[in-house]
Amino acid sequence: MASGKIEGTSAPALRRDLYEVLSVSRDSSDQEIKTAYRKLALKYHPDKNVGNPEASELFKEVAYSYSILSDPEKRRQYDTAGFEALEANGMDMEIDLSNLGTVNTVFAALFSKLGVPIKTTISATVLEEALNGTVTVRPLPLGTSVSGKVDKQCAHFYGVTINDEQAQAGIVVRATSPSQSKFKLLYFEQDASGGYDLALQEDSEKTGKVTSAGMYFLHFQVYKMDSSGNMLAMAKDPEAAFFKRLEGLQPCEVSELKPGTHIFACYGDNFFKPAAYTIEAMCARSFVDTTEKLKEIEAQILRKRNDLREFEIEYKKALAHFQEVTNRYNQEKQIVDDLLKQRDSIHFSFTTEPTVTSVGGSTSGSCKSPDEENSIGSPIEDSTPDVRDKSSKKKWFNLNLSKKA
Structure with a gap:
């Protein structure tokens, strides 16, 4: 079952100890925490408790607790510093589409379209039908692909049967959507009662022009x-988000499958329309080189994550x-500028000439004598011969030649 909170990004108002909410001990394994969550989430799911606000609140509390304890980094932060550490780092939003009204669904679709990451839970109906073993399972042979369209909050189930040799080599199951539909790829383990447990x-x-899982x-x-x-974090603080980018890398809980039939499903996660998809199952024996490259790149990413943790401190x-x-x-630049201005002011103080204030308020170290002032406004006849000559030429060029024409 999906992890996370429901309808919001903050923890419940009355916050009990997360381990107490799931009825597990602090040293419980990941699998024990997951098992406890599944039972409680299915018990309190809104689909099964219509009109019961108390069950709805308990479902939110259970989902919120699991969203933290199922994440190794968030669990470490909670064990170290409690809720304060989680509030400092923020939480992702997760909603249950089957419990949304029409208006809220529109807003959720809008936020999703704008790139705001909104996680969604799987409807209780699908999980319960799987647990009861009442779902229709279609065969998906290795080396083949099947295309289909699954309605929103519904799932198409497929059975992949492998023999000893194929199990030894390993298998890969992938689903893609050229129409960029939003969906979930699910894997179910067979329950002791004959049903299927997520x-x-x-x-x-x-990724590129398709969506895939x-x-x-x-x-x-x-x-x-x-x-x-990471998208929201990147918008708030790109540098901090970069260092946390690889922290989202989490180990898958199942790394190999035994011979037999294994159940996978494509779940429609679109808000309004069916999700188009193509699912295929492959034996790794046909992709030896690709498998080795994946193994190496996973190791490189893990090393790089450790490097970034150290580099973040240095950075x-x-x-x-x-x-x-x-x-x-x-500060030093301002001090130097001020000192040089003071120095210039002192230099200009060494003068015997009186200072005058200009229109702009600046001072001048000297003033013109009365004779110099009069010479500026003297008539042209007091000018030199050259000046008079230029003046007459100017007048000659100003003659009205049009009369002569």
Whole structure:
């Protein structure tokens, strides 16, 4: 079942201890936490408790608790510093489409279209039908693909049967949508009662001109990337978001499958229309080189994540130092400018000439004598012969030649 909160980004008002909410101990394993969450979420799901506000609140509380305890980094933060650490880092929003009214669905679709990451839970109807074993399972042979359209909040189930040799080699199941539909790829484990219990889910992500999701069962640890919260973080603080980008890398809980039939499903996650998809199952034996490349790139990304954790500390120190020296640079520049202005002012003070104030308020170190002032406004006949000559020429050029014509 999906993890996260319902209808909002903040924790419930009355916050109980997260372990207490799920009725697990602090040293519980991931699987124990997941099992407890599934039981409680199915019990309190709004689809099964219409008109029961108390169940709805309990469902939110259970989903919120699991969204933290199922995430290794958030669980570590909570164990270390409680709710304060979680509030400082913010939380992703997750909604249940089956519990939304028409108006809220429109707003949710709008936010999704604008790129705001909105996670969605799987409807209780689908989960309950799977748990009861009442779903229709279509065959999906290895090396083949099937295309279809699944209605919103509905799922198409497929059975992939593998033998010993194929199980030893590993398999890959992928789904894509050229129409960029929003969907979930699900994997169910067979329950002791004969039903199917949700074990893994991958939300489709846009890659190029398609949306896609994949599951890789290859006998080595494969990771999934949860980048839903990074878009908002990137808008707020691109540098901080960069260092957290690889923190969304989480290990998949199932890395290999045993011989037999395994159940996968495509779940319609669109807000208004069916989701178009193509699902295919492949044996890794036909993709040996590609499998080795994936193994190596996963290892490189893990090493890079560790490198970034160390580099972030170094970067923040350097950034703080840069800010410090930049501030000092501005201060020193201002001081130097002020000192030079004072120096110029003192230099101009060394004069025996009286100073006058100009129209703009500036002072001049000397003033013109009365004779110089009169010479400026003297008539032209007091000018030199050259000046008179130029004046007469100017008058000659000013003759009205049109009369002569």
